[in-house]
Amino acid sequence: MSAEVLEVRGLSVAYDGKAALRDVNLTVAAGEVLALLGPSGSGKSTLLHTVAGFQDPQAGEVWLNGRCVASSTSAEPPERRELAVVFQNYALWPHLSALDTVAYPARRRGAGRAEARREAVEILTRLHIAHLADRHPAQLSGGEQQRVGLARALARHGSLYLFDEPTAHLDTHVRGVFLEELAARQRDSGAAALYATHDAEEALGLADRIALLADGAVVQVGSPDQVYSEPVDLWAARLTGPASVLRLTAEDGPVLVRPEWASLGGDRSAQVHDVWFRGPHSDYLLDTDHGRVLVRAPGPPAHRRGEQVTWTLRRSWPLVSVEPRRSGHGQVPSNVAGPE
Amino acid sequence: MSRGSGIRRTAVVLVLVAAVLVVVLPLVMMARTIVTEGSGRFGEIFTSPGLGEAVRNTFVLAVAVTALAVPVGTALALALRSPTLPGRAFWRVAVLLPVLVPDFVLGYSWLRAYGRSGFTDDLFGLQWAGVQGPLGVVVVVTVNAVPLAFLVTAVGLAARAEPALERAARASGAGSTTVLRTVTLPLLRPAIATASVLVFVLTLGTFAIPLVMGSPAGFTTVTTRIYANLARSSEPLAFIEAVALALMLVLIAFLIVAPADSVLGPRLRVTRVASTDPGGIAGSRRADRWTATVIGGYLVLAVGLPLLALVATALTRAVGLPPTPANWTLANFHAVMNFRNGEALVRSLVLAATAATVLVVLGACVAALERSRSGRGVATLVTLTIVLPGSTLAVGLIITYGRWIGGTLTIILLAYIAKLWAFAHRPISGALDRLPPDELHASRVSGAGPWVALRTVVLPPLTPALLAAWLVCFVTALHEVTMSSLLYGPGSETLAVVVLNSQELGRVGVTSALSVLLTLLLVLPAVAFWVLMRRLRQRHLVSGVPGEVSHVG
Numbered sequence: 098m099s100a101e102v103l104e105v106r107g108l109s110v111a112y113d114g115k116a117a118l119r120d121v122n123l124t125v126a127a128g129e130v131l132a133l134l135g136p137s138g139s140g141k142s143t144l145l146h147t148v149a150g151f152q153d154p155q156a157g158e159v160w161l162n163g164r165c166v167a168s169s170t171s172a173e174p175p176e177r178r179e180l181a182v183v184f185q186n187y188a189l190w191p192h193l194s195a196l197d198t199v200a201y202p203a204r205r206r207g208a209g210r211a212e213a214r215r216e217a218v219e220i221l222t223r224l225h226i227a228h229l230a231d232r233h234p235a236q237l238s239g240g241e242q243q244r245v246g247l248a249r250a251l252a253r254h255g256s257l258y259l260f261d262e263p264t265a266h267l268d269t270h271v272r273g274v275f276l277e278e279l280a281a282r283q284r285d286s287g288a289a290a291l292y293a294t295h296d297a298e299e300a301l302g303l304a305d306r307i308a309l310l311a312d313g314a315v316v317q318v319g320s321p322d323q324v325y326s327e328p329v330d331l332w333a334a335r336l337t338g339p340a341s342v343l344r345l346t347a348e349d350g351p352v353l354v355r356p357e358w359a360s361l362g363g364d365r366s367a368q369v370h371d372v373w374f375r376g377p378h379s380d381y382l383l384d385t386d387h388g389r390v391l392v393r394a395p396g397p398p399a400h401r402r403g404e405q406v407t408w409t410l411r412r413s414w415p416l417v418s419v420e421p422r423r424s425g426h427g428q429v430p431s432n433v434a435g436p437e
Numbered sequence: 438m439s440r441g442s443g444i445r446r447t448a449v450v451l452v453l454v455a456a457v458l459v460v461v462l463p464l465v466m467m468a469r470t471i472v473t474e475g476s477g478r479f480g481e482i483f484t485s486p487g488l489g490e491a492v493r494n495t496f497v498l499a500v501a502v503t504a505l506a507v508p509v510g511t512a513l514a515l516a517l518r519s520p521t522l523p524g525r526a527f528w529r530v531a532v533l534l535p536v537l538v539p540d541f542v543l544g545y546s547w548l549r550a551y552g553r554s555g556f557t558d559d560l561f562g563l564q565w566a567g568v569q570g571p572l573g574v575v576v577v578v579t580v581n582a583v584p585l586a587f588l589v590t591a592v593g594l595a596a597r598a599e600p601a602l603e604r605a606a607r608a609s610g611a612g613s614t615t616v617l618r619t620v621t622l623p624l625l626r627p628a629i630a631t632a633s634v635l636v637f638v639l640t641l642g643t644f645a646i647p648l649v650m651g652s653p654a655g656f657t658t659v660t661t662r663i664y665a666n667l668a669r670s671s672e673p674l675a676f677i678e679a680v681a682l683a684l685m686l687v688l689i690a691f692l693i694v695a696p697a698d699s700v701l702g703p704r705l706r707v708t709r710v711a712s713t714d715p716g717g718i719a720g721s722r723r724a725d726r727w728t729a730t731v732i733g734g735y736l737v738l739a740v741g742l743p744l745l746a747l748v749a750t751a752l753t754r755a756v757g758l759p760p761t762p763a764n765w766t767l768a769n770f771h772a773v774m775n776f777r778n779g780e781a782l783v784r785s786l787v788l789a790a791t792a793a794t795v796l797v798v799l800g801a802c803v804a805a806l807e808r809s810r811s812g813r814g815v816a817t818l819v820t821l822t823i824v825l826p827g828s829t830l831a832v833g834l835i836i837t838y839g840r841w842i843g844g845t846l847t848i849i850l851l852a853y854i855a856k857l858w859a860f861a862h863r864p865i866s867g868a869l870d871r872l873p874p875d876e877l878h879a880s881r882v883s884g885a886g887p888w889v890a891l892r893t894v895v896l897p898p899l900t901p902a903l904l905a906a907w908l909v910c911f912v913t914a915l916h917e918v919t920m921s922s923l924l925y926g927p928g929s930e931t932l933a934v935v936v937l938n939s940q941e942l943g944r945v946g947v948t949s950a951l952s953v954l955l956t957l958l959l960v961l962p963a964v965a966f967w968v969l970m971r972r973l974r975q976r977h978l979v980s981g982v983p984g985e986v987s988h989v990g
Contacts, residue, residue: 151604175607176615182608188601192623201619205610253609 100126101160102257102289103148108157110140110147110313117143118313120157125257125289130276132300133293134324134336135310141293142185143313145259148291149182150175162256176205181255185262187246189234195221195245196230202253220248224274244271251278258290272303297337301325309333328353331416339380342416343387352413356380356393361400363409372398383408444887445809448802452815455799459855460822463833467684470836475677482678491657492685498575498647498658499640505579507633510586511625514594515617516728523729530967532732535740536584537959539916541645541937542952544577546743548650549750549949556746559759570654578646580739582639586632593628594621627701634697635824638690642826644919649940659686660919663828667835667923680836683829690824698817744956751949769950778935778951782958785932788846789914792853793861796910797903799854800861804869816866823859827919830855834924844926852920857913861906868902901973908966912959932958 103125110118118140125131133141146152148159150166150173159167161180166173181202189198196217203213221227224244234242243263250258258275278288294300300307301321309316309324317329328334331342334353341354367383367390379398383390383406392408400406475482482488513532517525535543550556551565552573558564567573598621606616622629644660652661659682666679749760751769758764803819806812830852835843842848872895880890896903918933925934936955939948 146604149604149608151607174612175604176610176612179610180608182605184601184605186601188599188605190602190605190620190624191597201606201611202609205615249605249609259608 102127102129102162103291104160105144105148106158106160108144108147108159109155110143110152111155112143116313118147118154121313121315123308123315123318125291127289129305130290130292130303132304132307133291133310134295134297134300134307136295136336139310140313141295141310142261144310145182145261145291145293148257149180149259150178179253179255180257180259181250181253182259182261183246183250183263187234187242187263189237189242189245189249191234194231194233195226195237195248198245199248199252202249217248217252220251221245223251224248224271247271247275251275256288258288260290260292260294262293262295301337307337309336326355327414329417334414334416339391341388341390343385343390343410343413345387345410345413349415351416353416354390354410354413356391358412359390359392359408359410361392361394361406361408363407365408365410367406367408369400369402369404369406371402372400374398381406444805444891448805449812452799452802452806452819455854455858456815456818459834459851459858460818460825460830463830463837463855464687466837467680467829467833470680471677471684474673475681478674478677481674482681485674485678487657488662488678488682491659491662491682494571494656495641495658495660498571498578498643499637501575502578502582502640503633503637505575506582506586506636507590507629509579510583510588510632511590511629513583513587513732514591515621516732517591518594519725519728521722522725528729528732531736532587533584534736535580537912537963538740538744538956539645539918539933539936539952539959540578540581540643541649541918541933541940542747542916542956543581543740543743544574544646544649545940545948545952546747547573547577549945550743550746554757556742556749556760559757569650571651571656574647574651574656577650578640578643581643581646582636585639586636589632589635590625590628593625593631597628598624630697631701634693634701638693638824641686641690642824642828642919644828645937648937660826660828663832664923667832680832683826683832686826687829690826691821694821694824698821747949748953750945751953753946756945769946770954772947773950773954778932781930781932781935784846784929785915788850788853788931789911792850792857792914793907793910795850795854796857796861797865797907799858800863800865800906801899801903803858803862804866807866808869816862819858819862821859822855825856827852827856827917828923831920831923834920844924844929846929849921849924849929849931852924853910853914853917856917856920857910860909860913864902864906864909865899868899872898901970904966904969908962912963915959916955 101124103123105121105123108118108121109116121140121144123131133144135141143152147154147167148161153172154167154169156169158165161178166178190201193201196214199217199220200210200213203216204210208216218227218230221230224247226241226244226248229237229241229245232241234245237245246263292300292303301324304321306318307321307324308318311332317324317333319327324333325337328337328340331340331351331353334340339356341356342351343354344351361381365385367385369381370384370389371382373380374397378393378395381392381394381398381400383392385408390408390410516522517529517532519525522528538546547568548555551563551568552558553564553566553569555564565573568576602624603616603620606620607613611619642660643658644664647656647658648661648664650656651658657665663679663682666675666682669675750756752765752767753760754764754766754768803812803816807816834848834852834855838848838851876894877890880894881887885893916933917931918937921931921934922937925931930938932951932955936948936951939951
C-alpha cells in the first residue's frame with residue numbers, strides 16, 4: 098500500500114475550451130501539508146475543485162487512498178470521496194446554526210440528530226466556539242465563521258483536507274488545532290492537507306512542501322526552504338519573496354540574491370538608491386557595479402538616500418533564466434526591490 | 438450642499454401627480470360609487486345568479502395554477518443551473534419566450550392545436566375535448582405563468598444559493614437529492630413563497646385565457662363576469678356588480694400581498710452582487726440529456742405545437758381541412774390586410790410607444806426617489822400596483838374619467854401607465870442599486886452639477902436597463918387586452934382588441950392570421966433588443982465595466 102493520500106496524474110482541465118490545468122502531477126503523503134502557491138488565475142481553485150469532484154477532468158486521473166476517483170471517463174461524486182473542504186468564503190449555510198452546520202456531515206453519515214449534535218459540540222469546544230453554537234452565519238464575525246467552517250471540515254473525518262484560499266489567514270490557535278488534528282489523524286488513518294494560497298509567507302510557514310503553479314501548470318515542487326532558496330527561475334523566486342538579480346562576472350550567468358543573503362559593511366562599495374523602514378529591520382536598495390540589490394539590516398535606517406556605503410554578499414543562487422515566464426502573469430511581484 | 442434637490446423635487450411632483458391620477462383617484466371613486474349607488478342593494482348584488490360560481494371558479498383556478506406553475510418554474514430554474522447541461526444558454530432564453538406570446542393568442546392556439554377540428558384532430562384524429570373548458574384554462578394559464586415563476590426562483594437561486602454552499606454540502610457527504618432537500622430548497626423558500634404569491638394574485642386577475650377558452654364552455658370567472666357586466670352596462674345593477682367585483686379583486690390582492698411583502702421583502706433584498714461562478718456541480722451526462730429532453734418536450738407541446746397549429750390554420754383554406762400544401766393559401770392574410778386593421782396597428786404602436794416612454798420616465802423617477810428614506814414608501818406602493826387587476830383599473834378609470842375621455846386612446850394610455858408602472862420601475866431600480874454611490878460623489882466633487890452628473894455618470898451605465906424597461910412596457914402594452922377591451926370605443930380599438938373581437942366572432946382563419954401577425958410584431962423588437970443588448974454588453978466588457986469581470990482563482 099502506498100503512503101500517498103492523494104495522487105494526481107497528468108491532470109488536465111478546461112473551462113469552456115480554455116485550459117485551466119495542464120498535465121499536473123502531484124502527490125500528498127499521509128500527514129503532509131502541501132501548499133499550492135500561485136497568483137490568482139493560476140489554477141489553484143480548479144485543481145482543488147477537480148480533486149473534490151466539483152469539476153471533471155478532460156485528461157488524467159485523481160487517486161485518493163489508492164482508489165481512482167476521477168478520470169476522463171468516470172468520476173465519483175464529491176460526497177463519496179471522503180474529503181473535507183474549507184471554502185474560500187467559508188460557504189456557511191445561512192439557514193443553519195453553527196451547531197447544525199457542524200453536525201451536518203455526521204448526519205449524512207447516518208448519525209441521529211442527538212448524536213451528530215453531541216459530536217458537533219465536541220468539535221466546537223475544541224475550537225473554543227461552543228458558545229456560538231446557536232448563532233447563524235450572519236451573526237458571526239469573519240474569524241468566527243472561519244472556525245465554524247473548519248469545524249465542519251473536521252466533522253467530516255476525511256482523509257484529505259482541502260483549503261481553498263481561506264480569505265483571512267488561519268489564526269495561530271486555529272492553525273494549531275488543525276495541525277494537531279492532522280497529526281492525530283495521521284496516526285490512525287493517515288490524513289493530509291492541500292492548501293491553496295496566493296500568500297507566500299503563509300505557504301512557507303504552514304506547509305511541509307510547496308507546489309508553485311503558473312498558468313495551470315506546476316512549475317516547481319519542494320520543501321519551503323528549497324522553493325525559497327533554490328527557485329527554478331526568476332518568476333518562481335519573485336513569487337516566494339523579494340529577489341534581486343546580479344551579474345557578478347561577465348562570463349557567469351545572473352544570480353539571485355535574497356535581502357538577508359547580503360549585509361551592510363564590508364569590501365564592496367555601493368550607493369543607497371532608496372531606503373524603507375519596516376519596523377524590526379530596514380530595507381536598503383543599493384546601486385552596485387553588478388546591478389541593483391536589496392539588502393536587509395536590523396534596526397531603523399542608518400543611511401540616507403544617495404549616501405556611499407559598503408556591503409557584503411554572503412550567498413547567491415544561479416538563475417537559469419531571467420526571461421519572463423510565458424505571458425499573462427500580471428499578479429507576480431514585478432519590482433526587484435520595491436516596497437512589498 | 439444642494440444634493441440635487443432640484444431633481445428630487447421634480448421627481449416627487451411627477452410621481453405623486455401620476456400616482457394620484459391613475460391609481461389613487463380611481464380606487465377612491467370606485468369605493469364612493471359603491472357607497473352612494475350600491476348601498477341597500479348589496480343583497481340583490483350578492484345573490485345575483487352565477488356570481489358565487491364565478492368567484493369560486495376564480496379561486497379554484499388561482500390555487501390550481503399556483504400549485505402547478507411554481508413547482509414547474511422552480512424545477513426549470515434548478516435544472517437550468519447545471520453547468521454541463523447541453524445548450525444551457527439556449528434553454529434559458531427559450532423558457533422565457535412564451536412571455537412574448539400574448540396570453541389570448543396562446544389560449545387560442547391551444548384550441549387550434551388540441552381542440553375539436555384542431556391540428557392534431559385533422560392530422561391524427563386526436564383531440565382533447567377538455568381543452569375548451571376549466572381544465573384547458575388551468576393548463577394554459579399555468580403555461581403562461583411558468584416563465585414568471587421561473588424568473589423569480591432563478592433570481593432567488595442566483596442571489597441566495599451560492600454554488601459554494603452546495604459544494605460544501607456535497608463535500609460534507611450529502612448526495613445531490615439530499616443537498617436539494619437540506620440546502621437548496623430551504624435557501625429558496627422566500628423566493629418560492631414570493632413566486633407563489635405573485636402567480637396566485639396575477640391569476641386572480643387573469644382575463645383573456647378564461648374568456649377565450651372558458652367562456653364558450655360556460656366557465657366564468659370574476660374578470661370575465663366584469664367584462665360581461667360592462668357589456669350590458671345599461672342595466673345599473675350589472676354595473677354596480679362589476680364595480681363591486683373589481684373592488685373585491687383588488688382587496689383580496691392587497692390582503693395577500695401586503696403581509697407577504699412585509700415578511701418576504703426584507704429577506705429577498707440582497708445587496709450581494711450575483712456571483713459570476715458558473716454554478717452547480719457537474720452532473721452526469723445521462724441526467725443532463727434527460728433534462729434537456731424533458732424541457733424541450735415541454736416547450737414543444739406547450740408553445741411550439743400550438744403556435745405551429747396557429748400558423749397552419751392561418752395558412753389553410755378552411756377549417757376542417759388538413760393543413761397540407763394542397764390546402765395552403767394566403768387568403769386569410771390578404772383578408773386582414775385592410776385599412777381598418779392598419780389603423781389599429783398604427784394606433785397600437787403609437788399607444789405602446791407613448792406608454793413605454795412615459796413609463797420609463799416615471800419608473801426612473803421612482804427608482805431615484807427610492808434611495809431616500811421618504812421615497813421608499815412610494816416605491817413600495819408602485820411595486821404593489823403590479824397586483825392591481827387590469828379589470829379593476831379599467832372600471833375605476835371609467836368611473837373617474839369616463840364622462841370626459843371614455844372610449845378614447847387617452848383613457849387606455851392612463852390604464853397602461855397604472856398597470857405597467859412596476860414593470861418599468863423594477864429593472865431601473867435594480868440597475869441603480871448596482872451603481873456605486875461613490876461614482877456619483879466622484880462626479881460631483883469633480884465639479885459636475887446634479888443634472889450634469891445625472892447625464893454623464895448615471896445615465897450611461899443605466900442605458901441597458903432603461904432600454905429593457907422601455908421594451909418590456911412596449912411589448913406588454915402591445916398585447917394588453919384586459920383593460921383595452923373594457924375601455925375602447927369607436928375609433929380606439931387596438932390591434933389586440935381587434936384580434937379578441939375577431940375570436941369572439943368565430944372567424945377562425947382570419948383570427949389565426951391576425952394572431953400570427955401580432956405575435957411576429959412582438960418577436961421582432963425583442964430579437965432586435967437582444968442583439969442590441971449583446972452589443973452593449975460586449976462594448977462595456979471591452980472598456981472594463983466593474984463587476985462584469987469574472988476570475989477563476
